[in-house]
Every structure is written in C-alpha cells, then in structure tokens.
Amino acid sequence: MxxxxxxxxxASLLRSHPRPTLARPGWASLDGDWEFTTGAPGDNPADLTFDQSIVVPFPPESAASGLGVDTCEEPRYRRTFTADPAPGHHVLLHFEGVDHDARVWVNGHLVGGHAGGYTPFALDVTDALRHGEGDTHTLVVAASDDARDLELPRGKQAWTADPEVIWYRRSSGIWRSVWLEEVPxxxxxxxxxxxxxxxxxxxxxxxxxxxxxxxxxxxxxxxxxxxxxxxxxxxxxxxxxxxxxxxxxxxxxxxxxxxxxxxxxxxxxxxxxxxxxxxxxxxxxxxxxxxGLRTVRAVRGAVRINERPTFLRLVLEQAYWPDSQFTAPSLEALRAEAQLIADLGFNGLRMHQMSADPRFLRACDELGLLVWADLPAAQLFTPAALERTTANLTELVARDRNHPSLIAWVPFNESWGIPRVARELRQQNAVVALQALAKALDPTRLALGNDGWEHVTGDVIGVHDYSHEPAKLKRRYLPGVIAATLAWRRPGARRLVVGAPRRLGRTLALEGTPVVLSEFGGVSLDSDQAAWRGYGRVRSASALVERVSALVDAVGPDSGLAGWCWTQLTDTLQEQNGLTWPDRTPKAPIADLRAAITESAQA
Missing domain, CATH: 2.60.40.10 (Immunoglobulins)
Incomplete structure (x- = not known):
C-alpha cells in the first residue's frame, strides 16, 4: 500500500501531466517564451530572422500569445532547450497540438513532422542532439495552416476575414503544450x-x-x-x-x-x-x-451506463476563451471549466468541434462527467478532407481511449463536410464508414454517424431542435410520437433521418435506437448588437432561468428522449447564447440555474 x-x-502528477493516462515523473515543459517570425510555404527556417517573441502554447492570433494578429498562415518558432540523456536513454519531443502541418528541426537536423491540428505527435530527437558538445540545443518549428482551405478539418475556426454567425477566430501553429521526456x-x-x-x-x-x-x-x-x-x-x-x-x-x-x-x-x-x-x-x-470500470450501451431507447439507464443532461462545450481562444489559459482554467459544468447540474458535455485537452478529460474522469467527442469538421467533401477526418478519428481514439468519462464519438456534425448527404450515396457511405471505423477501433463506446439531422446510421440519433416553445417540444418528443417526429419534422428544411418514413418508424420500434436532443435551447440574455440573432432572447437573469426551466421540463425523462444537450455553456464572440459570460461568470445565480437544469430532468 x-x-x-x-x-x-x-494524483498531482496525473492531474498536471500533458498525457495523464501514461505519465512518468520528470517531464519538462517547453511552454513559455519562444522566438517567432513568419515564413513562406516550404521555406528553410535557418534562412529566417526571428525578430519577434511569442508565448507558447497560445496561437499567434490570440492576445495571450503577445501577438494578436488577424491571420498567421506560416508561423515559425525557435527556442533552445537543455537535454543530456543518460547513456542508453532517448529524448522524446512531444507536441500536443500544432495546426495544421508541422516540420521540426533540432540543431539544424529535420527530425520529423505531422499533419493534423487536433492530435498530438512525438518525435525521437536523440540522434539530433550534440552529444559531448554541451547540453543546450536549438529547436525550430515551422507550421502551415491555410486560412481558407475548406478541405482542412477546422471545426469552428472561421475561413472568412472576420468571425461571423457561429464561427470563431482562427487558431494557427502551436496551440497546445510542447514538452520533453527522457525515456529508456x-x-x-x-x-x-x-x-x-x-x-x-x-x-x-x-x-x-x-x-x-x-x-x-x-x-x-x-x-x-x-x-x-x-x-x-x-x-x-x-x-x-x-x-x-x-x-x-x-x-x-x-x-x-x-x-x-x-x-x-x-x-x-x-x-x-x-x-x-x-x-x-x-x-x-x-x-x-x-x-474506470464503466460500460456504455444504447439499448431499448436508453443510454445505459453499467447497464443502468442514464438520462443525459449535457451542455455544448465550445472550449473558447476570450484572450487565448481554443487554448485554455491554464491548467486551473481547465479544471474550473469541468467543475463549472458539474456545479450547473449537468452530468456531461458535448465537446463541440474540438479535441479535448487530455487534462480536461482527467478532470471529467474525476468529476463523473459524461463526454461526447466531436471530430472537427472540414467544410468540403473531397477525398483529401475525408482522409484527414479519418486520420483525426484514428489518432483521437488512440489518445483518449483510457478516459472513462468519454462515452461517445461523433464523426460528423449535421451536414458539415457532407453537404449532400441526404441525396448522395457517396457521402452517406462516408458516414457509414467513419461510424463503423469508430466502432472497429473502439467497440466499447457509442458512435454516432452524423449528428443533428439527415441521420444515416449510428448507435444514437442526435436531433438539433431550437424551438423555444415548450409545448411544441413536448408534443414532438412524446414516447409514442417521436418516430413520427423523426420521419416528418424538417428543421432548417432538412430531413431528420435519411430513409423512408414508414420504414423508419418500424426500425425505431424494433431496434429502440435512443434519440437525444443533442442541441437545443440557445437563449441570449440581452445580447449586444454584434450578436448573431439565431437564437431566442430574454432581457433579465430571472427570465433566463424561467426559459431554461420551461424548455428542460418539456424534454425530461418522461419524454421519449434518452437525453439532451443544452446550447451552450459560455458566450463566445458573437454567439452569445451561453449560460455564462465569456469570463465564465454565470448569468444568473448558479443555484437557480442548477435547479432549472436538474429539478425537472431527474432520471
């Protein structure tokens, strides 16, 4: 003992380590001040003059980086580090996230690279170290991130000049921690x-x-x-x-x-x-x-955790901070985010169009939060976009498979990246293929196909319905009515399910596929003129609590649903429909919000 x-x-090691499910003590963070410049595609950074500084891991577009530029498609980084490995030991250089393509040099030697902005990679740099010439070494990183490439999985990063509607500021280059590890x-x-x-x-x-x-x-x-x-x-x-x-x-x-x-x-x-x-x-x-000893299944219209039906009370988590964007400002901020979700009365979250920081998942593991993991979406359907999305899925499953909090993979959101999925067999096949791949790689978790509408396949049917009329919501999702809702309702003029309505009703009755209202709510509190007007609006904190309570009450455990996901946790730029302000301050007393979320939604 x-x-x-x-x-x-x-416990402290596992909470703070960048890779909490496989941790060795003695790892060394390379976060902090780096030299910086901008380059050009395919250049040799040895020819560049590094005349600026940047705070890693914050992206150059963020204020926290010290730069705050609008666009940075070719960021270049340089710093020195110390390493003097013991005989027979290796030095691994870890990057938790570089968006999108990375090339890495140590002491002038190209040691490798990686494609994919949302997944980590590690390079063995031992052979590039100057053995016997001192233990100080030079590290250079070149990143390439085409701001307008719609084949890249970008999640909610805008490809337009400015953020608009539901899209946020871009986040290029190094945007998660860089660290060293000496290993035998x-x-x-x-x-x-x-x-x-x-x-x-x-x-x-x-x-x-x-x-x-x-x-x-x-x-x-x-x-x-x-x-x-x-x-x-x-x-x-x-x-x-x-x-x-x-x-x-x-x-x-x-x-x-x-x-x-x-x-x-x-x-x-x-x-x-x-x-x-x-x-x-x-x-x-x-x-x-x-x-964690936890099983999850979708059966007879319910999501079962350890074979017990568990009604999902999720919140949409955009994981965006005002000064640091998609990079959490600190470890403490990550843990506070998870605690805020729990304090508000949710039993989980949908990590929306983002890969979660593994340290955030550790906090969710400790707090008992159930996590749905979205894959960040591309905006075009092409072989290149599909290949990149597939690589994201494969690498994220490998990274996150040990977190008991994670219960579901979401390969596609709505029709993002599959705009003609309702009528084009090739795009339907892509949904089927990635859902099957998720189940092949990770058969012990749920896997959706495309969440929100135009459902093709999946363990769960996710529906996005932003009606603010509680009576309508209640009627749509009654136990005996939900199959007809899926067959005939068309939010945004789109079918909820791809397939013949009559056949769909029989399938739901026979198979009992759980239905989750995976986006709903979306209430703006007295938002400013820059806010996107796509959601409902109230003018006081008390009215916000009343609206939340009424909507949640309409879709609780007595409905035909297996759960819901409230949109969203925080205000984010012009998408001002959060339960908290951007600084995470609740818009109403947290006890009142918690009561609205939980009292009518008990399983």
Missing amino acids: RSTADADDR ALRIASVAWTPLDTDGTLAGSIALAGLPRGASGRHSVEATFTHDGVLLARITLQATGPKVEFQVRLGDARTVPIERLLWTPEHPRLIDVDVKLVSDGAVADEVASYT
Whole structure:
C-alpha cells in the first residue's frame, strides 16, 4: 500500500501531466517564451530572422500569445532547450497540438513532422542532439495552416476575414503544450485499458518499444491495480513480443465489492494502475496510469451506463476563451471549466468541434462527467478532407481511449463536410464508414454517424431542435410520437433521418435506437448588437432561468428522449447564447440555474 504522500504525489502528477493516462515523473515543459517570425510555404527556417517573441502554447492570433494578429498562415518558432540523456536513454519531443502541418528541426537536423491540428505527435530527437558538445540545443518549428482551405478539418475556426454567425477566430501553429521526456531505450510505449463487463473484467494491452529480438524469458511486465490504496490485483506476464495483452478480474467480496468499484456519474471511482517493465531482474521503465470500470450501451431507447439507464443532461462545450481562444489559459482554467459544468447540474458535455485537452478529460474522469467527442469538421467533401477526418478519428481514439468519462464519438456534425448527404450515396457511405471505423477501433463506446439531422446510421440519433416553445417540444418528443417526429419534422428544411418514413418508424420500434436532443435551447440574455440573432432572447437573469426551466421540463425523462444537450455553456464572440459570460461568470445565480437544469430532468 502506498503512503498518503505517495498517493497525493501520484494524483498531482496525473492531474498536471500533458498525457495523464501514461505519465512518468520528470517531464519538462517547453511552454513559455519562444522566438517567432513568419515564413513562406516550404521555406528553410535557418534562412529566417526571428525578430519577434511569442508565448507558447497560445496561437499567434490570440492576445495571450503577445501577438494578436488577424491571420498567421506560416508561423515559425525557435527556442533552445537543455537535454543530456543518460547513456542508453532517448529524448522524446512531444507536441500536443500544432495546426495544421508541422516540420521540426533540432540543431539544424529535420527530425520529423505531422499533419493534423487536433492530435498530438512525438518525435525521437536523440540522434539530433550534440552529444559531448554541451547540453543546450536549438529547436525550430515551422507550421502551415491555410486560412481558407475548406478541405482542412477546422471545426469552428472561421475561413472568412472576420468571425461571423457561429464561427470563431482562427487558431494557427502551436496551440497546445510542447514538452520533453527522457525515456529508456527499452520502455513502455502505450497502454490501453478496456472494461469488458460490469463484473470488473478489464482487458489490458501494453505496447513496448526497444524490445530486442530473442527476448524470451528476459523481460516481463507487471501491472498493479489499486483503489484508494487497496490492492485489487497484480499481474506479471512475460514479454516475448512488442505487445503484452491480458484480462484481469478486479473486485470481489473479499477485497472490494464490484459495486464499490464501478465508475458512474454519481460515483466516479478511478482505478490506479502502475506498470513496470522488468529486464533481467531490474526495473527498466515504469509509468503511472488509471482507468474506470464503466460500460456504455444504447439499448431499448436508453443510454445505459453499467447497464443502468442514464438520462443525459449535457451542455455544448465550445472550449473558447476570450484572450487565448481554443487554448485554455491554464491548467486551473481547465479544471474550473469541468467543475463549472458539474456545479450547473449537468452530468456531461458535448465537446463541440474540438479535441479535448487530455487534462480536461482527467478532470471529467474525476468529476463523473459524461463526454461526447466531436471530430472537427472540414467544410468540403473531397477525398483529401475525408482522409484527414479519418486520420483525426484514428489518432483521437488512440489518445483518449483510457478516459472513462468519454462515452461517445461523433464523426460528423449535421451536414458539415457532407453537404449532400441526404441525396448522395457517396457521402452517406462516408458516414457509414467513419461510424463503423469508430466502432472497429473502439467497440466499447457509442458512435454516432452524423449528428443533428439527415441521420444515416449510428448507435444514437442526435436531433438539433431550437424551438423555444415548450409545448411544441413536448408534443414532438412524446414516447409514442417521436418516430413520427423523426420521419416528418424538417428543421432548417432538412430531413431528420435519411430513409423512408414508414420504414423508419418500424426500425425505431424494433431496434429502440435512443434519440437525444443533442442541441437545443440557445437563449441570449440581452445580447449586444454584434450578436448573431439565431437564437431566442430574454432581457433579465430571472427570465433566463424561467426559459431554461420551461424548455428542460418539456424534454425530461418522461419524454421519449434518452437525453439532451443544452446550447451552450459560455458566450463566445458573437454567439452569445451561453449560460455564462465569456469570463465564465454565470448569468444568473448558479443555484437557480442548477435547479432549472436538474429539478425537472431527474432520471
């Protein structure tokens, strides 16, 4: 059993580490002041003069970066760092997000790159270090982000000169943390934990790097599972190849009953996992990780967490801050964001057109918030756009698969990037393919197809309905009426479901696909003249609370819905329909808002 101090240190490491589900102590942040300039496509940054400075990881378009430019399609960065790895060790350089294409040099050597603005990458820079010539090294990063390329997955970044309607300011270049990690040559490369049932059966997959051929009998992996300091299981396996896979049963009446280990929104219990790689009797590497014993299924019209129907009370999370844009201003701000969502009475959120910061997901894991994860959308349907969206999905599943809070993948939002999905088979096939890919990569979570309207396939049907008439909402989503609503209602002149209405009704009745009102509400409180007028409007805090209460009451657990997602958490530029102002101050007393959200929406 670990001491309290050790447990506290471990919890602190996992909360602050950029990669909280696989953490080693001693990592080094490279965030802070960098040299900066702008370049041109395909240039050699060695030829440039770095005559400005920037605060990383804030994008150059943000005030927090110290620049605040309107557009920066070719940002260039330079800084020095120190690294003097022990013999036989490697230095990994991690980037949590560079939008969109990145090229990286260390000491003048091109060490690699990455395409994709919303997913992390790591480069082994060991061979580029100047061994024996001191431990100070020069790092240069070149990013390329075409502001008007509609084939790029841009999420809610505007491609017009100025933000308008529901689109926000652009966020180019480095926009998430950069960090260094010294690792042994023989090391743990990744871990994956998959809960298989509600009896505590967990599948583990541990990938190794640097394992020599013919290693049989010399290397082993030990995984230790604990909860609140109580040992649940310890398993030791021989490492004969680059991956070690196993199943383990956690919890029994003699140690901790399984009902006291399951992760739920009400009781978000986390299982600590410590993994050691042993070589010739000595510990070669060890990492800290964690998991949650949580299953999720869509069945008989409900979303079931650990086989218990759970009514979803989600909020649309845009994750945008006034001074730092899509980059959180601090770790504390990320954790405060999750706490605000919980304090308002929501049991989850839809991360809208953004990849979540993994440290935010750690906070959601601790608080019991259920997360739907959108893929950021391109605006055109082309082979290139589809290829980039597919890569995003594959990389995000690999990054976030260990977070119990994450319960659903959303490959497409409405018809973004698939504008003719209602009538073009090729675009329908894209929806089917990405939904199937999500289920193939991650069969233990829900996967939607396209959320909002023109539904093609998915574990859940997501509907966007911004009616502000509670009586109409109530009539549309009555248990016996909801199939007809899906068949005949046309918000924005678009069908809710692609397919013959009569067949649809039978399918819903037979299969019981849950329906979630995945965007609704959208109330602006006395918004200014610059606000987009696409939502309802009230003129006082008390009127806001009344409107929220009335709309939520119309679509609660007694309806035919499996849940809803309120639009949205915060005001964001001209989209001023949040429950809070941009600085996260609630627009009405938080207790009143919480009562409006929860009292008529109890499962």
